[in-house]
Amino acid sequence: xxxxxxxxxxxxxxxxxxxxxxxxxxxxxxxxxxxxxxxxxxxxxxxxxxxxxxxxxxxxxxxxxxxxxxxxxxxxxxxxxxxxxxxxxxxxxxxxxxxxxxxxxxxxxxxxxxxxxxxxxxxxxxxxxxxxxxxxxxxxxxxxxxxxxxxxxxxxxxxxxxxxxxxxxxxxxxxxxxxxxxxxxxxxxxxxxxxxxxxxxxxxxxxxxxxxxxxxxxxxxxxxxxxxxxxxxxxxxxxxxxxxxxxxxxxxxxxxxxxxxxxxxxxxxxxxxxxxxxxxxxxxxxxxxxxxxxxxx
Amino acid sequence: xxxxxxxxxxxxxxxxxxxxxxxxxxxxxxxxxxxxxxxxxxxxxxxxxxxxxxxxxxxxxxxxxxxxxxxxxxxxxxxxxxxxxxxxxxxxxxxxxxxxxxxxxxxxxxxxxxxxxxxxxxxxxxxxxxxxxxxxxxxxxxxxxxxxxxxxxxxxxxxxxxxxxxxxxxxxxxxxxxxxxxxxxxxxxxxxxxxxxxxxxxxxxxxxxxxxxxxxxxxxxxxxxxxxxxxxxxxxxxxxxxxxxxxxxxxxxxxxxxxxxxxxxxxxxxxxxxxxxxxxxxxxxxxxxxxxxxxxxxxxxxxxxxxxxxxxxxxxxxxxxxxxxxxxxxxxxxxxxxxx
Amino acid sequence: xxxxxxxxxxxxxxxxxxxxxxxxxxxxxxxxxxxxxxxxxxxxxxxxxxxxxxxxxxxxxxxxxxxxxxxxxxxxxxxxxxxxxxxxxxxxxxxxxxxxxxxxxxxxxxxxxxxxxxxxxxxxxxxxxxxxxxxxxxxxxxxxxxxxxxxxxxxxxxxxxxxxxxxxxxxxxxxxxxxxxxxxxxxxxxxxxxxxxxxxxxxxxxxxxxxxxxxxxxxxxxxxxxxxxxxxxxxxxxxxxxxxxxxxxxxxxx
Numbered sequence: 005x006x007x008x009x010x011x012x013x014x015x016x017x018x019x020x021x022x023x024x025x026x027x028x029x030x031x032x033x034x035x036x037x038x039x040x041x042x043x044x045x046x047x048x049x050x051x052x053x054x055x056x057x058x059x060x061x062x063x064x065x066x067x068x069x070x071x072x073x074x075x076x077x078x079x080x081x082x083x084x085x086x087x088x089x090x091x092x093x094x095x096x097x098x099x100x101x102x103x104x105x106x107x108x109x110x111x112x113x114x115x116x117x118x119x120x121x122x123x124x125x126x127x128x129x130x131x132x133x134x135x136x137x138x139x140x141x142x143x144x145x146x147x148x149x150x151x152x153x154x155x156x157x158x159x160x161x162x163x164x165x166x167x168x169x170x171x172x173x174x175x176x177x178x179x180x181x182x183x184x185x186x187x188x189x190x191x192x193x194x195x196x197x198x199x200x201x202x203x204x205x206x207x208x209x210x211x212x213x214x215x216x217x218x219x220x221x222x223x224x225x226x227x228x229x230x231x232x233x234x235x236x237x238x239x240x241x242x243x244x245x246x247x248x249x250x251x252x253x254x255x256x257x258x259x260x261x262x263x264x265x266x267x268x269x270x271x272x273x274x275x276x277x278x279x280x281x282x283x284x285x286x287x288x289x290x291x292x293x294x295x296x297x298x299x300x301x
Numbered sequence: 302x303x304x305x306x307x308x309x310x311x312x313x314x315x316x317x318x319x320x321x322x323x324x325x326x327x328x329x330x331x332x333x334x335x336x337x338x339x340x341x342x343x344x345x346x347x348x349x350x351x352x353x354x355x356x357x358x359x360x361x362x363x364x365x366x367x368x369x370x371x372x373x374x375x376x377x378x379x380x381x382x383x384x385x386x387x388x389x390x391x392x393x394x395x396x397x398x399x400x401x402x403x404x405x406x407x408x409x410x411x412x413x414x415x416x417x418x419x420x421x422x423x424x425x426x427x428x429x430x431x432x433x434x435x436x437x438x439x440x441x442x443x444x445x446x447x448x449x450x451x452x453x454x455x456x457x458x459x460x461x462x463x464x465x466x467x468x469x470x471x472x473x474x475x476x477x478x479x480x481x482x483x484x485x486x487x488x489x490x491x492x493x494x495x496x497x498x499x500x501x502x503x504x505x506x507x508x509x510x511x512x513x514x515x516x517x518x519x520x521x522x523x524x525x526x527x528x529x530x531x532x533x534x535x536x537x538x539x540x541x542x543x544x545x546x547x548x549x550x551x552x553x554x555x556x557x558x559x560x561x562x563x564x565x566x567x568x569x570x571x572x573x574x575x576x577x578x579x580x581x582x583x584x585x586x587x588x589x590x591x592x593x594x595x596x597x598x599x600x601x602x603x604x605x606x607x608x609x610x611x612x613x614x615x616x617x618x619x620x621x622x623x624x625x626x627x628x629x630x631x632x633x634x635x636x637x638x639x640x641x
Numbered sequence: 642x643x644x645x646x647x648x649x650x651x652x653x654x655x656x657x658x659x660x661x662x663x664x665x666x667x668x669x670x671x672x673x674x675x676x677x678x679x680x681x682x683x684x685x686x687x688x689x690x691x692x693x694x695x696x697x698x699x700x701x702x703x704x705x706x707x708x709x710x711x712x713x714x715x716x717x718x719x720x721x722x723x724x725x726x727x728x729x730x731x732x733x734x735x736x737x738x739x740x741x742x743x744x745x746x747x748x749x750x751x752x753x754x755x756x757x758x759x760x761x762x763x764x765x766x767x768x769x770x771x772x773x774x775x776x777x778x779x780x781x782x783x784x785x786x787x788x789x790x791x792x793x794x795x796x797x798x799x800x801x802x803x804x805x806x807x808x809x810x811x812x813x814x815x816x817x818x819x820x821x822x823x824x825x826x827x828x829x830x831x832x833x834x835x836x837x838x839x840x841x842x843x844x845x846x847x848x849x850x851x852x853x854x855x856x857x858x859x860x861x862x863x864x865x866x867x868x869x870x871x872x873x874x875x876x877x878x879x880x881x882x883x884x885x886x887x888x889x890x891x892x893x894x895x
Contacts, residue, residue: 035418041418041421041422089599089603092603093602093603096603096606098791100732100733100791102362102498102499102500102733103362103417104359104362104363104364104417104498105562107364107417107418107421108359108364108558108562109558109602109606111364111421112554112555112558112598112602113598113599113602113603115551115554115595115598116594116595116596116597116598116599116602117595117599118595119591119592119594119595119598120591120592120595120596120599122591123588123589123591123592123595124592126588127588127589127592237425237426237429237547240422240425240426241422241426243422244419244422244423244426248418248419274437275437277433277437278430278433278434278437281426281429281430281433282430284426285408285411285423285427285430288411288412288414288415288423289411292411292414292415292419293415293419294419484756484757484758485756487758488752488755488756488758488762489745489748489752489755489766490752490755490756492741492742492745493742493745495731495734495742496731496742496745499731499732499733499734500729500730500731502693502713502725502729503725503729503730503731503805504714505692505712505713505714505717506691506713506714506717506722506723506806506809507714507717507742507743507745507746507805507808507809508714508717508718508745508746508809509714509745510712510714510715511714
């Protein structure tokens, strides 16, 4: 393998990996905060790509502004989804409702949303692929190694988002509140905090992250209704491998999967995905709770 | 009059009802001309069987999104044994079930260590692995699938060529599953499962090993799914990996939720009956089907979480209890008893 | 030979030393009280004995067999019953079903016979139904056998939790705050029940905050403070012990 190919594959891996990191951080924030396993997360990612297409390609707005607005728009979508569907569902639960029952009903509700969003987009926009003109089409060529600037920009943008998220979760009172709610919502309620809006915020934030992931990757991949379905399986896999409830694990898991897929496809072809799944099962044999997570119910 | 009296009470009543239903199920397809309706009935039997395996795992508090995985394992194993090893279907079937049991024990022992969310994800991924493996590995037929799978050999005068004969085969699978599952649910095994579902911690302090009981449920559910898969392969005569994809597991789950989650056996039957027949007769445009299914799913979960049977048994807003107290008040002419 | 022997047990959670080198024993057929201010490590100790946590150091022996680090259900199977501080019940089941589920450990017929509903298995099940009814009678819950556990008042939920534990026929019963929050007459009834439980041949280990109840009920008391054993002895000795009074200082309970 030539150095150029190696670096390209590495950049590729980091690009894919950082998208999965954003996706899975969103899934994990929603899961921990609201105890919803959101199968519609892939569709939020897809919507993010479409919104990005609207702002950046159709309206010709500035790239960063479009991206920020995409995040906001998907946050709003997430908020509406939570208020419309999951808040209604949560009112049906009593303190004696078993965990498995809550999990099942909320996951099924998200599957319903997934079907509606998926097919709705397909009917609305058709199966045609939409391309977004990359804002940074340059190729960096040094010492015979060619790297797309756009991909480097994506990695950088994901990194910035991760840092911002870290600051939000660890340095602000809202972040501390979110973490407290994820551990013990009742205790937080007893302290006189209205947890309802914390749940709403968790869901909106998670949705915004999915939207950002879709918006960031849109200039590299083409925008299609099917993109959400493809990404959700691997996102769930990363969630499992990294360990539910561990941000470090999520980041490590996302990058690991990116590396395996990028190099695997090059070396092995289509069977690579199968090997990745097998590897996950092997990891779970030795680390039932994921690489860095706690084995928690 | 005494024997008749006995039949209308308690156990006898149930047996009588079961006999009536059984006869109806046997006579039903004889009154139907359309082969297509018979095909749908066969799919209801197989779908209900699969949904029952979902319910069995749910009765232990586990949510599987991989019900289709062992359905696929059954279909492929049986197909390979018949087509490549040249075995008779009836010999391949027990071997298939054995293979499914061994696989389920191995994978179940790993998967079940994680309850809750992790189990949901890992079963979903496992189902995906099975589909990918079938598609990517050439000896499993690749993405094009396997065609020309032979029908089961005839047993004496019974030949498996018509839709009718397959209906009876699928019905036998369904009824056998229902019988076995009912026997499990009504025994201490079923009670242990329920205890684990309601409170794993309390179950542990009662000497119940949640892990072992959940693995048991996983293995039983997988064997039954493989049985259904095997029958499906030899009925449809061709299988493709896509037929066992992620949507199938979701639909299976939907059958169980729609019918009523608290009804481990009847729920899946009613749910699959409705989900398979109603869209056919509404003549919905294919492209709108996922949206309508999605909306239906949301409506059920948000407003009728008990499913069809749960809603019938305990209608929201007009519970049976309220009705009784109203009736008693009218009968006795008493005013509302404050203490009740 | 003591029924339960806790030997030099240490348990650390992160930076917090929950228990440090704690040793004591529970003799057959005594009622032993385990007291101490909040954060003394009482609940941790229960979790160690019943197998929910594993001690970092030390041993726990039950009937001369080491049970340190065994699985929860194994320890339960050896004859240690446990009720939780918060009533942990099968909330969506009836009172009777709760106790009936608790009888899991009773069955001698193999599981496949239960599955096939053989005559012997059915007979065994009929016996366990009677047994469940008897336990409900004993815990004064017979009148509400068909109520859902979730609908019971708090006091009855506690009785039910004990009834479920009794269904296991434990030799040692761990009770976590059985009378906390009860009024004096309820406390008297519950204390009386606990004595009757002992008369059934069951040794009782109690964690309790209600000092009056503990003093009147227990044969001996072990006092924990900040994860260490402070003192142990008869209620009279504990009452007058200066160190105990200091540990509880400002609480005005003794």
